[in-house]
Amino acid sequence: MKWLLITSALLFVASIRRPIFVVALGCSLAYLASRGMGLGRLPLIGPQDTLAFFSGSLGLMALPFIYSRQTAGIRWFCWGCGALAGLFAALALPFPTINMPLPPILDTYWFELHVALAFFAYGLFGIAALLGIAFLQGGGKPALDLQYRAALVGYSFFSLSMVSGGIWGYYAWGTYWLWTAKELWTSILWIFYSLYLHLRLKGQSWERGFAWLGIVGFLVTLFTYLGVSMLMRSSHSF
Amino acid sequence: MLKKLYATFCSLNLGLWLMTGVMVTLALGSFSSASSEQGGLNDMPLLFWLQRAPLGYSWWLWLCVACIAVLFVNALICSIDALRRKGRSVAPHLMHAGFLLIVLAHLLSAYGGFKQQMQLPQGDSFGFPDGERVVVERISGQIGPMGMMSTYRADLRLSDGLHAVQPNQPLFHKGYGIYVKDVELSPVPVALFEVHKEPGALTAFIGALIFTVGNLMLLAQRKGR
Numbered sequence: 001m002k003w004l005l006i007t008s009a010l011l012f013v014a015s016i017r018r019p020i021f022v023v024a025l026g027c028s029l030a031y032l033a034s035r036g037m038g039l040g041r042l043p044l045i046g047p048q049d050t051l052a053f054f055s056g057s058l059g060l061m062a063l064p065f066i067y068s069r070q071t072a073g074i075r076w077f078c079w080g081c082g083a084l085a086g087l088f089a090a091l092a093l094p095f096p097t098i099n100m101p102l103p104p105i106l107d108t109y110w111f112e113l114h115v116a117l118a119f120f121a122y123g124l125f126g127i128a129a130l131l132g133i134a135f136l137q138g139g140g141k142p143a144l145d146l147q148y149r150a151a152l153v154g155y156s157f158f159s160l161s162m163v164s165g166g167i168w169g170y171y172a173w174g175t176y177w178l179w180t181a182k183e184l185w186t187s188i189l190w191i192f193y194s195l196y197l198h199l200r201l202k203g204q205s206w207e208r209g210f211a212w213l214g215i216v217g218f219l220v221t222l223f224t225y226l227g228v229s230m231l232m233r234s235s236h237s238f
Numbered sequence: 239m240l241k242k243l244y245a246t247f248c249s250l251n252l253g254l255w256l257m258t259g260v261m262v263t264l265a266l267g268s269f270s271s272a273s274s275e276q277g278g279l280n281d282m283p284l285l286f287w288l289q290r291a292p293l294g295y296s297w298w299l300w301l302c303v304a305c306i307a308v309l310f311v312n313a314l315i316c317s318i319d320a321l322r323r324k325g326r327s328v329a330p331h332l333m334h335a336g337f338l339l340i341v342l343a344h345l346l347s348a349y350g351g352f353k354q355q356m357q358l359p360q361g362d363s364f365g366f367p368d369g370e371r372v373v374v375e376r377i378s379g380q381i382g383p384m385g386m387m388s389t390y391r392a393d394l395r396l397s398d399g400l401h402a403v404q405p406n407q408p409l410f411h412k413g414y415g416i417y418v419k420d421v422e423l424s425p426v427p428v429a430l431f432e433v434h435k436e437p438g439a440l441t442a443f444i445g446a447l448i449f450t451v452g453n454l455m456l457l458a459q460r461k462g463r
Contacts, residue, residue, distance in 0.1 A: 100382075100386075104389055105406065167443075170415075170436065174417045178280050179272075198257075232269075
């Protein structure tokens, strides 16, 4: 079924029009569904599955934004979301699939909920970054308002992911908190978006800074997801 | 003087700087060997670790705790100040309250937490602080197709009967959680147990619930705006 992932990556990158994006998303979700049915669980273990899941989450979360009236004037926005989703689908391709059952400690709905919600949040933070670029390129206030909405919904998903992760940790490890690099960067990401949401209270003079923070936030997201796994030793590494 | 202090602690700018401080200290700490799996930070309650660890090893955590302590006061005073003004949404303050409870929960666990690890064979026992014995009656498991344990469990006998402990299904007894972390079946069945006490767990859970309610209210209010 890897051809579905390859097709989704190609179509996402070619999604200059919304119907192509929708077909790409369909291929991505079909790939994830086929993996899930084959494994009997959500495909969330190993770099291939997590990158493919991230790509699918980004596409799914982008859907309401590319059909929003406020983004109609941003000609590259649909392609931008597609390119981002396509990039992560393409990054997944070289990695082998891990087809083992979940280790006993991960075999709980709390784990699946924790990871899936985190990827939905990551996807929304990516969309917020694109909307920040759109604002800085002259997309106007609607782009910034949409960026805020994407980040707020992403923050809500991320907070719920942390809560479900805490519950899982309490039942699996005996504690809802561990001092490891992944947890520290997860907290940094959560505090970063807390700061971002508070910064809106500063008013119009901070609009450009607000847009920039939305872009930087996605870089922090990528470091939390990929950087920590590649550069630091942590129980959370994929 | 008091008014000036109140205005300082009520300031949004202070909150933003403190959040930045927490992020910077955590980022620096993430590269420290203290936060690695072998750093010892997860082996004992935080306050005990902070008292024992050399300052060169733990300075980032001291700074982080200081920033969080002031952020706690800042969030509390900001919420009280906003609630005194009429017509304000309660949603952000519920989120603040949730955050404050979660910080308190960490403090409770950092002070009164307990963790002990032991490897015991089938038939052996361990004691609770109140003297009650827990007997490891049976250790069992199944090897999966890839040679790893696919399921495992330990049956523990306490004064009130037999209880099974499995991954993600600990046994809670007198405020302690008993976890089975690993099992080896040969040459004799042996299990790795951990006994935890997390006095902040319930407070953290209540804080998370309050935060979530506030968050959902905020989302509903921001819908379409």
